[in-house]
Amino acid sequence: MRILIVGAGSLGSLLGGLLARTHNVTLVGRNPHMSAVQADGLRVTGVETFRTRPGATTDIGAASADLALVTVKAYDTAGVVDDLATCDVGAVCSLQNGMGNEETLAAGLDTPVLAGTTTHGARLAGPGHVEWLGRGRVTIGPWRPADAVDRSERVAAAFRAAGLDATATTDVRHRLWQKLAINAAINPVTALARVENGALTPPGGLADVATAAGTETARVARADGVDLSAATVREAIADVVRETARNRSSMHQDVAAGRRTEIEAVNGYVVERAATVGESVPVNRTLAALIRGWEAGAGHR
Ligand SMILES: NC(=O)C1=CN([C@@H]2O[C@H](COP(=O)(O)OP(=O)(O)OC[C@H]3O[C@@H](n4cnc5c(N)ncnc54)[C@H](OP(=O)(O)O)[C@@H]3O)[C@@H](O)[C@H]2O)C=CC1
Ligand SMILES: CC(C)(CO)C(=O)C(=O)O
Secondary structure: OEEEEEOOOHHHHHHHHHHOOOOEEEEEOOOOHHHHHHHHOEEEEEOOOEEEOOEEEOOOOOOEEEEEEEOOOHHHHHHHHHHHOOOEEEEEEEOOOOOOHHHHHHHHOOOOEEEEEEOOEEEEEEOOEEEEEEOOOEEEEEOOOOOOHHHHHHHHHHHHHOOOOEEEOOOHHHHHHHHHHHHHHHHHHHHHHOOOHHHHOOOOHHHHHHHHHHHHHHHHHHHOOOOOOHHHHHHHHHHHHHHOOOOOOHHHHHHHOOOOOOHHHOHHHHHHHHHHHOOOOHHHHHHHHHHHHHHHHOOOO
């Protein structure tokens, strides 16, 4: 399969490097990372250590591919729509966190849109070098009924051909809302308290705040037609807190580094959807306001 990785930072470089062992992959990203990959290939270390040689460019131009995997931060998705408008791609698939990415891609592109989630962990360690921090899974499904299921199955099969655990689903919205609930619970609380994920282990005030944000999100999901129970979300949050106890969440890392966060695609999205479906989400509203306040002080707003 000919695959473009649009946004070859941490996650995109990892998945691009893994897929390049089997497929024809081109990374689209920034210098000096892209020029380092052009010169010496991509080094992956961690869960597995290997070197691979995907294509690498900073200019997507009028590229042609079977699949474009979108791995930019949620606030950069609109820019990807502009970039892909000049390209010829068979399908586009978001593997980002948060919500709203698929809507943005579907509204701006005349291309089948797939939605995906992944639990792999990655960190760009330096130009030409990505760390694989944790082996995970990929789940892919059609965003709209017209974005046929068999296309998701072909993409999942391409991941499996490269040795990755990947499945196609007909209920990707459920997956996305469940991941959203986990991120809405863990990310802002760990970012504001500056703690590792394990600090949200009950009992304790931080665990209570996180669980409240997650169960509010589940309520909005149900009002939006997705069958996600509060119990499922509580269990999922507890599992992730346990499995990632020593990790700093992505939002904690962003705040610690003074970077913009994905708050609008996470708690901001919950607040926006809650208003549309007539639900009240005071915990998500408060967490979003606090992170937005921090972003304003840091010059991101
Ligand atoms: N890292 C991880 O382990 C995981 C991340 N995710 C999700 O994946 C998404 C990406 O995260 P992550 O990889 O950590 O983020 P990174 O910031 O490491 O990578 C994104 C890269 O895309 C670049 N970029 C932005 N716009 C464009 C564009 N139009 N064309 C080409 N490159 C572009 C960015 O450059 P610049 O910053 O210079 O604009 C950056 O280098 C997020 O939604 C995240 O929540 C999900 C699961 C795990
Ligand atoms: C699952 C979790 C919370 C792991 O840290 C994550 O996705 C993130 O940090 O963005």
